[in-house]
Amino acid sequence: MFETKAKEVQNQSQFDNYNSQGGVTMGPYTSHIWRTDPRHLGFLLARYKFVAKMLEGKKWALEMGCGDAFGTPVVLQTVDKVTGVDWEPLLMEDNAVRLADYNCDFQCLDITKKAPEGEFDCAFSLDVIEHIPTEREHLYMENICKNLSRDAIFIVGCPNITANEYASEASKIGHINLKHHHELRALMKQHFDNVLLFSMNDEVVHTGYYPMAHYLFAVGIGKKAHG
Structure with missing residues (x-):
């Protein structure tokens, strides 16, 4: 058996960290999710984990539509x-304060009107394109691609249109540009030499039958010369 000191506090470093830095504060979006549908945070973190795995080793990522940046630290791993x-x-402004200790910064702009500043070797955009009007999605794609390197990777994640009948009424109102898997692939092929498509159900990413997926990932690799 292992011997321990009578008054030894287990996990002391966690308590020390908590006492010196306090608890972690979530942003407005994820605080709302925690209060109303906490299991959804599991899905959200799983999406960011997929992005982190795909972009491992990259230098500078653009996150388009970062929201309150809840998953950004996952990618920063x-x-x-x-x-x-x-x-x-x-x-x-709130993100810049909450994530001041992380190697990230934030820009405020409408991606359909202006390209972000920077020279990025990768980008990702989760749960954004379904909110962009179809007639403006080309501006979304062009402004994201504008400052990507030639060998960049770009990951788009969005709900599958085939799962829309199971979505909440609030989601249906906001999701004005849902896509079938072949539409998402075709859009990405306009800007990237290679496109890989993945399915997702709850936290599980797979290569199964696209129409039965709740969520889709498209991974574009190698920006086309005109992109």
């Missing part, structure tokens, strides 16, 4: 730096 972009100034 494998990528040197992340620039988060969204169009709500109060949210970007």
Whole structure:
């Protein structure tokens, strides 16, 4: 048997860290999810984990539509730096304060009107394109690709249109540009030499039958010369 001191506190480093730095504060979006549908955070983190695995070793990632940047630290475990972009100034200001200890920064802009500043070797955009009007999605793609390197990787994640009948009424109102898997692949092929498509159900990423997937990932590799 292992001998321990009578008053030894187990996991002391965790308590020391908590006492000196306090608890972690989530942003407005994820705080709402925690209060109303906490298991959804499991799905959200799984999506960021997939991105982190795909982008491992990259230097500077663009996160388009970062929201309150809940998953950004997951990507920062494998990528040197992340620039988060969204169009709500109060949210970007809050992100900069909450994530001040991480190697990330934030820009406030409308991606359909302006390209982010920086020279990125990868990018990702989760749960964004379904909110972009179809007639403006080409601007979304062009402005993201504008400052990507030739060998960049770009990951788009979005709900599958075939799962929309199971979505909440609030989601249906906001999701104005859902896609079938072949539509998502075709859009990405306009800008990248190679496109890999993955399915996702709950936290599980797989290569199964696309129409039965709740969520889709498209991974674009190698930006086309005109992209």
